[in-house]
Amino acid sequence: MTAAEGTADHDVDRQVVDLLFALIGTMRRHFVASIAELGLTPPQAHALRRLDSTRALPMRELAADLMCDPSTVTGIVDGLEERGLVERRPALDDRRIKAIIVTESGIAARERLHELIVTKVSPLSGLTADERVILRDLLAKAVGQPV
Amino acid sequence: MTAAEGTADHDVDRQVVDLLFALIGTMRRHFVASIAELGLTPPQAHALRRLDSTRALPMRELAADLMCDPSTVTGIVDGLEERGLVERRPALDDRRIKAIIVTESGIAARERLHELIVTKVSPLSGLTADERVILRDLLAKAVGQPV
């Protein structure tokens, strides 16, 4: 490798890092603005995004998905339940476990949330269909998650 | 466009969104772990990353860069100053303005911070040089910032 190439690589790294931080910043701002329309706080919106309407999810698994403490999930689910978006259901075989199910209204809110994320929060609207595929493959390789 | 293509596009969008959130989550975890080595809190690290060693930056401009309130910057700069990484300098022409300069030790910490971000925080290490260029160009277009 020549010195010029080394410098060029370094510049690209710096640019990617700056772009990633810029991306995270703009996504956060658009996320907060978008969920205000749904009356959700950021942790509530993240939890709703993670919940699967085809499967009741124990509190503990939701905490693992959100990478936070179970005690934090209690308050988040309290808020979603007050808004009628989810319900706690004690598991039949082990009544210690409370599984979270998404209500009809919760499913609608989650769909609307995803629509807002694609159109306003994520940078997808600036890219063509082909570019989105390339971005997906690059991100999958970078994050280490096969698509 | 056929129905099959429409569905495929929708899937790609969902995948990109999931990957972006996964990316943000892993970057945050690696960021917090990396800056612990430098004895910096997340807001302190973000501020240090933003500061330019060639130009004294007024508190107010730093607040704008960090997209937060000036009152928040006071505490962040207090911490950086206690660690000897920056200094406040009243501007000569307008003594209301306190400009932030990065000390020698602050410059070293910032360089080390960038090294950690490239090698441990950002997903760059998973990509080849060619892929980094493609990612840079896609992110630049997506974020709307020409490189």
Added chain:
DNA sequence: TATTGTTATACTCTATAACTATA
């Protein structure tokens, strides 16, 4: 009067530890 930066204060989000109810 207007502006820069600071202080006092309150709010949100989070984790830790102690608690309960089940197992």
Added chain:
DNA sequence: TATAGTTATAGAGTATAACAATA
């Protein structure tokens, strides 16, 4: 005893409003 979830509490990070110094 061990585990799922909750409660009480404390800490970090942030913004709003009132303030001092300077313009």
